[in-house]
Every structure is written in C-alpha cells, then in structure tokens.
Amino acid sequence: xxxxxxxxxxxxxxxxxxxxxxxxxxxxxxxxxxxxxxxxxxxxxxxxxxxxxxxxxxxxxxxxxxxxxxxxxxxxxxxxxxxxxxxxxxxxxxxxxxxxxxxxxxxxxxxxxxxxxxxxxxxxxxxxxxxxxxxxxxxxxxxxxxxxxxxxxxxxxxxxxxxxxxxxxxxxxxxxxxxxxxxxxxxxxxxxxxxxxxxxxxxxxxxxxxxxxxxxxxxxxxxxxxxxxxxxxxxxxxxxxxxxxxxxxxxxxxxxxxxxxxxxxxxxxxxxxxxxxxxxxxxxxxxxxxxxxxxxxxxxxxxxxxxxxxxxxxxxxxxxxxxxxxxxxxxxxxxxxxxxxxxxxxxxxxxxxxxxxx
Numbered sequence: 001x002x003x004x005x006x007x008x009x010x011x012x013x014x015x016x017x018x019x020x021x022x023x024x025x026x027x028x029x030x031x032x033x034x035x036x037x038x039x040x041x042x043x044x045x046x047x048x049x050x051x052x053x054x055x056x057x058x059x060x061x062x063x064x065x066x067x068x069x070x071x072x073x074x075x076x077x078x079x080x081x082x083x084x085x086x087x088x089x090x091x092x093x094x095x096x097x098x099x100x101x102x103x104x105x106x107x108x109x110x111x112x113x114x115x116x117x118x119x120x121x122x123x124x125x126x127x128x129x130x131x132x133x134x135x136x137x138x139x140x141x142x143x144x145x146x147x148x149x150x151x152x153x154x155x156x157x158x159x160x161x162x163x164x165x166x167x168x169x170x171x172x173x174x175x176x177x178x179x180x181x182x183x184x185x186x187x188x189x190x191x192x193x194x195x196x197x198x199x200x201x202x203x204x205x206x207x208x209x210x211x212x213x214x215x216x217x218x219x220x221x222x223x224x225x226x227x228x229x230x231x232x233x234x235x236x237x238x239x240x241x242x243x244x245x246x247x248x249x250x251x252x253x254x255x256x257x258x259x260x261x262x263x264x265x266x267x268x269x270x271x272x273x274x275x276x277x278x279x280x281x282x283x284x285x286x287x288x289x290x291x292x293x294x295x296x297x298x299x300x301x302x303x304x305x306x307x308x309x310x311x312x313x314x315x316x317x318x319x320x321x322x323x324x325x326x327x328x329x330x331x332x333x334x335x336x337x338x339x340x341x342x343x344x345x346x347x348x349x350x351x352x353x354x355x356x357x358x
Contacts, residue, residue, distance in 0.1 A: 001072040002065070002087030005035030005054070007047060008250045010194060010222060012275050013087050013110050016143070016164055018047075023347035025049030029354075032079055034072040036064065061225040062123060065090045073097050083354050089113050089127050092134025099136060104357045107137040109147050109159070111272030111294070117197040135159075138357050141350070144273040146293040162350055165343035166278035168334060172252070172259040181218065181244050183260070188216040188244075189318060190261035192254070192279070195223045195230035198270040200290070200309065202233065207267075207314040209240055213322040218257060222248035258283045263321045269308050271295060277303075278341050281333035288317045302333045 004011060006018035021031045031050045038059040045052050055075065057068030069091040076084060076098060084098045086107045098105045113119075114127035134140060135157035142148040143164050151159045174185045189208070193199045201219060208217045219237065223230035237243040249257065258264075264280035264287040271294040280287045281300060289295040291305040306313040 001034045001069055001085070002091035003033070003035065004038075004224075005033070005040035005052060009039050010224065010248050012164070012272060015275050016108075016110070017087065019165060019167070019343045020347055020350065021050045022048035023343060024351060027347060027351050029351065032081070034068075034075065036068050038064075059225070061118065066093070066126070069094050076101055076103060082358050086134070086137070089131040089134055092130035092137075093126065095133050095137050105137040106139045106141060106354065106357070107134040108141045108143065109134060109151065109272075110143055111147065111270065112150075115198070115270050131155075139353055141353070144294050144297050146297060147272065160353070162346055162353075163341055164273045164275050164278060165341045165346045166275065166282045166337050167343060168282055168338050169255055169258070169279075171283065172256045174260050175256055177253045177256040178260055181246060181257070183216050183218060183244065183257075185260040186262045187214065187322075188218050188261055189263050189265050189321075190218050190220065190257060190280075190285075191265050191267075192220040192249075192258075192276045193266070193268070194221050195219075195227065195233055197229050198268060200267040200269050202236075203267045203309055203311050203314065204265055205233070205236060205240065205243070206311040207318060208243065211315055211318055211322070213319065214242075215262065215318075215322045216242040216244060218244045218246065218261070220246045220249050220254065220257060258285070261285055263288060263318070265314075265318070266290065266295065267306075267308070267314060268292065268295070273297065278337050281337045284334050286321060288314065288321070300333050300336050 140159040290308040
C-alpha cells in the first residue's frame with residue numbers, strides 16, 4: 001500500500017511497483033496491492049499474477065494518500081498477510097499501527113517527500129513524522145544509497161539499499177508518434193515526469209529559450225491534480241517556438257519518443273532514484289541532469305551534470321549536444337543499467353529480505 005495503482009498510472013512509485021510485484025508473483029508470492037479508486041476504478045482485477053483491490057480515497061492532493069493508507073491499514077486483518085509493504089514516507093505514518101496488529105512490516109523510502117514545494121508546515125510535519133515512524137518497520141528499504149545513509153544517520157534504523165530498476169526496451173524507429181508531435185528523430189530534447197515544481201521544468205524552459213538551434217523540446221508528463229504550476233507551464237510553453245507538451249504518455253508512444261530523442265534532460269531539485277533517468281540510459285541516450293545526490297548516484301559517462309537552477313550552465317550543455325560537441329557514450333548505458341538496475345535481481349533481493357523476516 002501507499003501507491004495509486006498500476007498499470008499505466010503516472011508516478012515513480014507506481015512504476016516501481018508495476019515492475020516489482022509481478023516478478024514477486026512469478027517467484028511464488030501471493031501479492032495483493034491495495035490501490036486507489038480514482039486511479040484504478042472500483043472493480044478488483046488481476047495484473048500479471050498480482051491481485052489489485054481498489055480501496056476508497058478522495059481525489060485530493062493533500063488528503064488522498066493519508067486517507068487511503070488509513071483505510072487500507074484497517075483492512076489488514078482481512079488479508080492476514082505474512083508481510084505488509086508500505087511505500088513512501090506519508091504512508092509510513094501507519095507502520096506502528098500494522099506492527100501493533102502483529103504484522104511483519106517492510107517500508108520502502110522513495111525520497112524525501114516533505115521537501116516538495118507543495119506542502120505547508122502541517123503537511124511537512126506529518127511527512128517528517130511518517131519518515132520517523134517508517135523507521136519502526138522490521139526493515140526499511142531505500143531506493144538510493146544517499147537515502148540509506150541519511151536514515152541511518154538521523155534515526156539509527158535498519159535500512160538497506162535496493163534500487164529502482166529498468167527493463168531494456170526495444171528501440172523503435174520513428175513512426176506515427178514522431179509525426180503526431182512533428183519532431184525530427186535525433187533533434188529534440190526530451191523530459192519525462194510529472195508537472196510539479198520540484199521537477200524544475202520552468203528552469204528547462206528558461207534554458208531552452210534563447211538557445212539558437214533547430215532542435216525541439218518535448219515535455220512528456222501531466223499533473224495528477226489541478227495545478228496552477230502546470231497551467232502556467234502550459235501557458236508559457238504555448239508562447240515558445242519548438243516546445244511540445246504531450247501530457248501523460250505511456251506504452252508505445254513513450255517508447256517511440258524515447259527511442260528517437262537526441263538527449264534526455266532532468267533538471268529536478270528533488271528525486272528519489274529517478275526511473276526516468278534509468279529509462280534514458282536504457283534507450284542509449286546522453287543525459288543532462290541536475291547535480292543533486294540522487295541523480296549523481298547513477299554514475300555513467302553519458303550523464304553530464306549542472307548545478308540545480310543554473311539555467312545558463314544547462315543552456316551551454318544543451319548547445320553542446322545540439323552542435324555535437326558532447327561526447328556520446330549512450331549506447332553502453334544499456335549494458336550499465338542491465339547489470340546494475342536489473343528488475344529480476346531487485347525482485348530476488350527483495351524476496352530474500354522478506355524470507356529472512358518470515
């Protein structure tokens with residue numbers, strides 16, 4: 001619990017669970033995911049051996065997660081699981097409740113959510129409390145080493161790093177979706193992620209404006225709730241030549257746009273372990289990313305960094321790529337992620353930890 005649901009639900013945690021749990025099912029686990037009704041509907045269904053049971057929650061950016069996890073926790077005795085697995089610091093508030101019910105609990109920390117710009121003082125306090133309570137779990141899994149180090153330092157808890165993963169995709173030739181968005185293969189920058197302030201898409205637009213090139217900028221992603229930030233981005237992008245905003249994309253459309261991009265850009269000020277960056281490497285793309293710890297934890301020669309919010313430095317790197325001055329070591333990135341961020345290995349490591357708890 002703690003996720004919206006899957007498949008094809010926007011979000012890093014959702015993508016993490018969409019890859020992890022079917023593999024655990026293949027390894028012999030009986031997996032029940034308690035999803036949120038606004039994202040998966042009201043009818044339970046099976047996805048690759050995983051039983052997805054929708055649970056009520058309001059569709060509200062402040063109340064949704066806490067309400068859903070509260071109701072889901074009340075249902076635990078109905079399923080009497082060997083392991084309860086919470087995701088993210090907000091749902092971590094309910095780890096002690098599951099423990100009092102006699103459950104073995106794993107909690108996965110996906111990033112410091114209380115640092116997001118959207119939260120007020122009360123919400124930030126609840127999320128920090130959730131992080132502290134999360135550390136009462138029998139095992140805390142962190143998706144990046146910098147998160148593990150910080151948890152051990154602040155809370156002296158038992159935390160281990162098991163990263164996000166990626167599947168090696170088929171590289172697609174340009175087709176209907178490149179035509180749909182009127183992009184030339186190899187001549188566009190690509191961003192993928194939710195339209196939220198900590199992704200710093202406004203910085204990306206600032207950097208792209210004034211860049212003298214015939215390359216385009218394609219921004220893939222949408223917002224989960226009505227957002228003034230997202231509305232302002234769309235309004236601003238509509239006034240800039242060569243900027244394309246696709247909204248939420250998945251499946252073959254996403255693969256085609258990744259396959260034919262010239263460069264991936266991730267200017268975030270906050271990440272856990274960015275799956276979008278792993279996907280960029282899996283498509284063999286060079287990447288330009290902000291130099292925050294989570295981005296730096298993915299270490300490959302095809303990744304170049306710039307100081308967060310430094311739009312001038314980002315513009316210079318984008319110009320280097322567009323004028324072929326940047327080195328292109330992207331193809332070997334596929335080998336790197338296949339060996340280091342392999343979902344099959346991640347699933348086996350997770351199951352080993354579960355068996356140790358049982």
